[in-house]
Amino acid sequence: xxxxxxxxxxxxxxxxxxxxxxxxxxxxxxxxxxxxxxxxxxxxxxxxxxxxxxxxxxxxxxxxxxxxxxxxxxxxxxxxxxxxxxxxxxxxxxxxxxxxxxxxxxxxxxxxxxxxxxxxxxxxxxxxxxxxxxxxxxxxxxxxxxxxxxxxxxxxxxxxxxxxxxxxxxxxxxxxxxxxxxxxxxxxxxxxxxxxxxxxxxxxxxxxxxxxxxxxxxxxxxxxxxxxxxxxxxxxxxxxxxxxxxxxxxxxxxxxxxxxxxxxxxxxxxxxxxxxxxxxxxxxxxxxxxxxxxxxxxxxxxxxxxxxxxxxxxxxxxxxxxx
Amino acid sequence: xxxxxxxxxxxxxxxxxxxxxxxxxxxxxxxxxxxxxxxxxxxxxxxxxxxxxxxxxxxxxxxxxxxxxxxxxxxxxxxxxxxxxxxxxxxxxxxxxxxxxxxxxxxxxxxxxxxxxxxxxxxxxxxxxxxxxxxxxxxxxxxxxxxxxxxxxxxxxxxxxxxxxxxxxxxxxxxxxxxxxxxxxxxxxxxxxxxxxxxxxxxxxxxxxxxxxxxxxxxxxxxxxxxxxxxxxxxxxxxxxxxxxxxxxxxxxxxxxxxxxxxxxxxxxxxxxxxxxxxx
Numbered sequence: 001x002x003x004x005x006x007x008x009x010x011x012x013x014x015x016x017x018x019x020x021x022x023x024x025x026x027x028x029x030x031x032x033x034x035x036x037x038x039x040x041x042x043x044x045x046x047x048x049x050x051x052x053x054x055x056x057x058x059x060x061x062x063x064x065x066x067x068x069x070x071x072x073x074x075x076x077x078x079x080x081x082x083x084x085x086x087x088x089x090x091x092x093x094x095x096x097x098x099x100x101x102x103x104x105x106x107x108x109x110x111x112x113x114x115x116x117x118x119x120x121x122x123x124x125x126x127x128x129x130x131x132x133x134x135x136x137x138x139x140x141x142x143x144x145x146x147x148x149x150x151x152x153x154x155x156x157x158x159x160x161x162x163x164x165x166x167x168x169x170x171x172x173x174x175x176x177x178x179x180x181x182x183x184x185x186x187x188x189x190x191x192x193x194x195x196x197x198x199x200x201x202x203x204x205x206x207x208x209x210x211x212x213x214x215x216x217x218x219x220x221x222x223x224x225x226x227x228x229x230x231x232x233x234x235x236x237x238x239x240x241x242x243x244x245x246x247x248x249x250x251x252x253x254x255x256x257x258x259x260x261x262x263x264x265x266x267x268x269x270x271x272x273x274x275x276x277x278x279x280x281x282x283x284x285x286x287x288x289x290x291x292x293x294x295x296x297x298x299x300x301x302x303x304x305x306x307x308x309x310x311x312x313x314x315x316x317x318x319x320x321x322x323x
Numbered sequence: 324x325x326x327x328x329x330x331x332x333x334x335x336x337x338x339x340x341x342x343x344x345x346x347x348x349x350x351x352x353x354x355x356x357x358x359x360x361x362x363x364x365x366x367x368x369x370x371x372x373x374x375x376x377x378x379x380x381x382x383x384x385x386x387x388x389x390x391x392x393x394x395x396x397x398x399x400x401x402x403x404x405x406x407x408x409x410x411x412x413x414x415x416x417x418x419x420x421x422x423x424x425x426x427x428x429x430x431x432x433x434x435x436x437x438x439x440x441x442x443x444x445x446x447x448x449x450x451x452x453x454x455x456x457x458x459x460x461x462x463x464x465x466x467x468x469x470x471x472x473x474x475x476x477x478x479x480x481x482x483x484x485x486x487x488x489x490x491x492x493x494x495x496x497x498x499x500x501x502x503x504x505x506x507x508x509x510x511x512x513x514x515x516x517x518x519x520x521x522x523x524x525x526x527x528x529x530x531x532x533x534x535x536x537x538x539x540x541x542x543x544x545x546x547x548x549x550x551x552x553x554x555x556x557x558x559x560x561x562x563x564x565x566x567x568x569x570x571x572x573x574x575x576x577x578x579x580x581x582x583x584x585x586x587x588x589x590x591x592x593x594x595x596x597x598x599x600x601x602x603x
Contacts, residue, residue, distance in 0.1 A: 117432070119411045121425040147412070205424035233423025301392070303430055319429055323392050 068217055071280030080217040081192075085164055087274045088132075088215075092166035094269040095133055101268050102261050102275075110310050111210065114239050114317060115139040117308070120206060121147060122154025127204040127229060129193045129222075130212020131160045132167025134174050136239075137186060153185045159199070161191040194221040199229045210239040211315075214285040223298035230322045236300055238291075241282040242309070242316035249312050257282065288316050295320040378508075378515050393430050395421060397441040400428075405481065408488050409435035436498045439489050443505040446478040447512055454516045465563060467517040472537060472559055475509065476544055480552065486545050510534045528573060536562040 066077045075083065091098065099107045115136070120126060122144055128136045137158045144156040162168050168188050180186045191198055193209065193216050207226045216222045226236045244253045257279045265275025286294065292306035300320025307318045400417030407413040411434040415425030431437035453474050459467060479486055493502035510533040519529060539562060544555045 117429070118426060119415070119428060119434070121412070121415050123419075124424065124426060206426045231424055233418060233421070233427045235424075235426040235429050237429075303390075303393075303432065308432070319432075321392075321427065321430065323423075323427070 069281075069284045071277040071284065077217055081163070083277075084215045087277050088164045089166045090271050090274045091269060092132070092164065092170055094271075095167065095170065096135070098265065098269050098275070101264055106311060110239065110315050111135055111139055113310065114208075114210065114237070115143045117317060118143075118206060118208070118235070118237055119147070120144055120156065122152065122156050124156050124205045125203065125231075126156070126158040126206045126208065127161065127196075127199060128158055129161045129196070129207065129209040129226075130163070130215070131208070131210060132162030132164055132171050132188075134160060134171035134186075136208055136210050137171070138174070138178065141180075141185060157185050157187070159187045159189060159204075161189045161193070161196065161199075163190065163192050165190055194218055194225060196225050196229055201228055202231045204229045205231055205234050207234065207236045208239070209237075211241065213238055213240055214281050219294060220298065223295060223300075227299050227322060232322055234322045236295065236318075236320040236322070238295075238318040239315060240291075240318070241285060242291075242307075242313050243287040244313045246312050253312075253314065288313065288318075291318055376520065378511060390430075393441075396427060396430055397438060397445075400438055401442065401482075404438075404485055408485050409439050409492055411435065414438060433498075435489075435492050436495075436501060439492060439498075440501050440505065442482075442489075443502075443509070446475060447505070447509050449478055450475040450509075451512055451516065459516065459518070464517050464519075465567070468513055468533065469559065469563060471513040471516055472540065473556060475513075475537075476541060476552070476555065476559075479541065479544070483545055486541070490542070490545075506534055506538065510537060513537075532566045532569065536566055 067074050068077045068080050069075070070080050070083050088095075103110075118140075120140055120143060124140075124144070126137075126140050128140070131137055137160045140158045141153065141156070144153055145151050148154055160168070160171060162171070168190060172188050175186055175188070189198055193212065207230055209222070209226075213219055213222055223236070230236065244250045261279050262272050262276040265278075266272040269275070285291070288307045288309070292302060295306065295318060296302055298320070299322070301323050302320055306320070307316045309316050396414065396417055398417075399420045400414045402420070403413040403416040407416060411428050414428035414431055414434065418425055418427035421427075428434070431441075433440070450471060454467075454471055457470065462470070482489070492498060507530070510530045513533060514529055519526075521529065536559070540555060540559045543558045544552060547555045547558075549555075
């Protein structure tokens with residue numbers, strides 16, 4: 001067992017993209033704002049918190065001020081948004097393809113199950129945050145058509161908010177392909193989950209954020225905003241990667257995440273760093289009970305244990321109600 | 324030699340902590356393994372209490388009770404069951420009645436099955452409350468069982484058109500534990516109210532037989548078009564009569580079998596074999 005693990009680990013350690021190498025590449029990218037190699041998409045978003053993404057202070061010099069995590073790196077809080085923006089600007093074009101490749105298509109099952117669990121109706125006002133490519137929004141519209149007699153959409157509406165214009169572009173293009181030409185039932189807005197100033201108080205029935213909340217700098221602010229925009233009786237539902245607690249599958253999942261996913265990102269999307277970040281950010285996200293307590297702290301009522309594990313906890317659906 | 328031993332221990336020594344960790348993880352993953360040691364020396368074995376007043380729902384009564392919001396939502400949703408069935412839509416309509424968005428149905432993550440579960444528990448408790456109003460002491464056991472069955476079935480009457488749907492949902496494998504638990508608790512409650520305090524094999528046979536009677540009557544009721552379910556009550560009487568006959572037959576068969584077994588062991592012991600009936 002010992003020799004086998006050594007033999008297995010040794011060549012892998014020499015692969016490019018170890019943590020040190022990753023940090024080096026990432027910091028170089030940040031300093032010179034190198035354009036993504038493969039992505040012809042629009043440039044990374046510029047945000048008011050950090051108007052010049054080309055020249056953020058290098059991570060090593062930034063011991064002063066509040067810090068947060070970006071993958072396994074510690075960075076000043078105000079940088080995270082820009083860095084995350086860069087990652088998603090890089091991956092936007094190949095985002096859906098990579099989701100399929102990395103999860104073997106299982107993410108579609110998760111999202112289908114997610115929508116069946118939420119079971120919206122023809123009156124539901126849905127806010128999908130960090131849903132740029134529209135994966136959740138289109139499932140919402142399909143579900144409403146399915147449960148409404150006559151197949152209409154009634155007064156149901158989904159508003160997609162994403163901080164990243166590149167991701168929103170992908171979603172808008174798909175909306176046009178699917179025939180949603182006006183904003184009666186589907187609308188795309190550029191906005192920050194931590195400050196949804198476009199959305200009035202108590203105006204939303206259903207707040208979803210799927211695989212997005214771990215990329216936000218202040219999760220507590222996101223939850224507070226969710227509480228603000230939800231109507232009384234509204235539902236917060238967070239679909240997010242979580243922790244696998246099974247002692248047999250845990251190590252396998254670990255190996256897959258840290259060895260295979262970055263390599264696949266390199267192969268399929270030509271972007272190793274972005275996918276390494278995705279995996280690291282998954283590990284940095286709080287485990288199920290901790291996040292459940294964060295939802296409670298934000299004022300939501302949690303029913304039962306408060307989450308549902310999907311595929312042994314690779315992902316989990318967290319639920320809170322504003323009652 | 325020493326060097327060789329060092330190398331061998333270093334090789335042999337390394338995997339050991341890992342294996343231990345894996346074993347510990349496995350043990351943690353298997354809750355059964357924790358209970359293999361049995362009661363400790365301080366356990367008072369002489370003081371075992373056979374509680375004949377035990378009710379089956381006592382073990383489940385400690386489950387987290389339906390929260391107030393859940394109860395409100397379920398009560399509102401039950402009003403929509405006759406039109407919408409045991410569905411998430413009924414729960415959503417109930418939420419709208421309360422002035423909330425339909426997505427509040429998520430308070431019952433199991434949807435229709437959870438609503439049925441709520442209804443079954445509520446009806447059992449209502450039946451118990453109604454029965455306790457009666458003068459149970461003056462009634463015969465069969466009469467008490469019959470009254471309990473009728474009282475409980477009358478609570479299903481408003482939803483009888485949708486009850487076949489409910490039976491279908493309850494029969495789905497993931498919901499089977501829920502429906503069996505509710506059935507078990509219901510028949511146990513009926514026998515308890517009827518004054519049964521048996522603590523032998525009869526406990527099981529009584530409950531099994533009553534479960535059969537109750538479910539078949541319930542099924543008959545879904546097809547009954549007679550006024551006030553007169554035919555259903557007649558059906559119930561016939562089933563209870565059957566059970567009386569069956570119960571007597573079972574008792575006779577048991578006696579007969581016991582006699583046979585005892586005689587067989589008697590023959591064996593007279594030939595010098597040890598048997599469970601030896602009193603020496």
